Amino acid sequence: MGTSKIGTLNEKPLHEALKRWYAQPGDLFEVPVEGFFVDIVRGDLLIEIQTRNFSAIKRKLEKLLTNHPVRLVYPIPCAKWIVKLADNGDGPIIRRKSPKRGAFEDVFRELVRLPGLLENPNFSIELLLIEEEEVRRYDGVRGWRRRGWVTEERRLLQVVDRRTLSSPADMQAFIPAGLAEPFSVSELATATGSPARLAQKMVYCLRKTGCLAPVGKRGNAILYARRQSD
Known part of the structure; x- marks a missing residue:
């Protein structure tokens, strides 16, 4: 498998773990295409992993889809554990399971930003139901909306299920x-x-x-x- 360090310096743990989990022999990573770095190139298929905020990747997808088949991989946490770290980072101070449970339908929270892409025959989206840890650290300045706690990173525990949407009909x-x-x-x-x-x-x-x-x-x-x- 080909690799490149370009474009990975700011990669978050969840994104990195999903890329490793999704990879197959022969895949190439962080390949420059049409002025963008693509997470995974598998033959003619370009694969982008997006853990949140489809708006941030809309322009990139529209550009790549002009000449390439593109698959967007999106994780949805069906189970989540919240880990709150001590201020000095010396181990967690609490770990609890969140009562919130995600489902495949949650993709519409993001898909609403670019629903028309599924009308493009070059586009598909693969949904991954995952179990994850969300690591939070206390920061009274940045975390005023969450009683002082900010999300520091998300960690993949396991992939539970997957589902691919390749056309509008799949959404029915x-x-x-x-x-x-x-x-x-x-x-x-x-x-x-x-x-x-x-x-x-x-x-x-x-x-x-x-x-x-x-x-x-x-x-x-x-x-x-x-x-x-x-």
Whole structure:
């Protein structure tokens, strides 16, 4: 496997661990393509690992997709342990499991920033459900929003499951088969066990990619139905 140190100096532990986990024999790392460094090059396929904030990579993806197939790898923590470090860094002062549990649907929190990319036949996104540690350190200045605690790094514990989206049609699988049509955002939220705001992002992405269409209203709620693929 080819390697390069260029572009890895500021790499975070989670990103680095996922790159090692995802790698296959023959992969090349940190390869310059179209003016950007690409995490992994596997034959003709360019692979980018993004642990958060799709907006930060939007321009890079749009440029690379002009001439190359690109896969975006995105981890979603289905289980997380919070580790709080002592001020002097001498071991953790507490380690507890977070009650929050992520699911594949959480990708819509970020996908809402670039839903149209799945209409590009060169683009795919692979979702990884992971278990991770989130290491926090007390910093009264930077961490005023979190009672003084700031996230220092995220660490990969294991990959639990994976799922690939290669086209808008793949997103329709997020709509439960038993959900009767037409349905509202709140009914989708109930059926998927998701918060209402996340269900709104799901509907937005599904509408933008032609998977859902508004078909009427019930009171003030807009009703939606699946669009059949041609």
